[in-house]
Amino acid sequence: MSDIFALFDLIEKKKPSSNLPLTHLVVGLGNPDAKYANTRHNAGFMFLDLVSGKTGVKIDRAKYNALTAEAVIAGKRVLLMKPLTYMNLSGNAVRPAADFYKIPAENIIIIYDDVSLDVGKLRIRLKGSDGGHRGIRSITEQLSTQNFPRIKLGVGQKPNQEYDLKDWVLKDIPKDQRESFKAAAENAYEALELMLNGENEKAMNKYN
Secondary structure, eight states: OHHHHHHHHHHHHHSOOTTSOEEEEEEEOOOOSGGGTTBGGGHHHHHHHHHHHHHTOOOOEEETTEEEEEEEETTEEEEEEEESSOGGGTHHHHHHHHHHHTOOGGGEEEEEEETTSOTTOEEEESSOOOTTOHHHHHHHHHHTOSOOOEEEEEOOOOSSTTSOHHHHHTSBOOGGGHHHHHHHHHHHHHHHHHHHTTOHHHHHHHHO
16 A cells, blocks of 8 residues: 555656746657657657656647647756657747747757767757757747757767768667667756756756
8 A cells, every 4th residue: 555655646746736837848859750759850759758757747738839748847847848840840839839938048948869979978058059950940040049958969970971961860760779879868857957957057067
């Protein structure tokens, strides 16, 4: 019986509290079709799957052109988002949610793939250009600012310059690299907790 009560207590702790204001958007970028599920370009979606498991919420409510869920992470009530717009129009999901909740750009944390980083690495930035990433470009255009934080998850570089980038990011992360990717995603979750607490410098110093 004690185990049952412990389970109930855990579930209760993971429920979003309506008493807390919703202060942040946490957006993982990807493409919604099942055929893209394990591709490099879906690193953001895969990260949110990890967050879903840790917080006990299902990201399945269709809203703001995205699948969404509310969760409490590091004492902050956040909206988790998987845009359904496809990568190139990601901003069409982020902006309506930001407008509705009146979330400033500095409280919109984007998680996405980075082909300049090896699998297993991550990089945190508080602002910057899109670096050629069309999902970030769309968000920048919709928000009219580059000043939003992001967590980049390494998916590895193309094998050569001639290799088509689109083909590269739409291929699955190789099975022998998935444990390294998962380890980076775990670190990204810890970084996210720090960032939600306003400890951006600590997150960057620890994980960059």
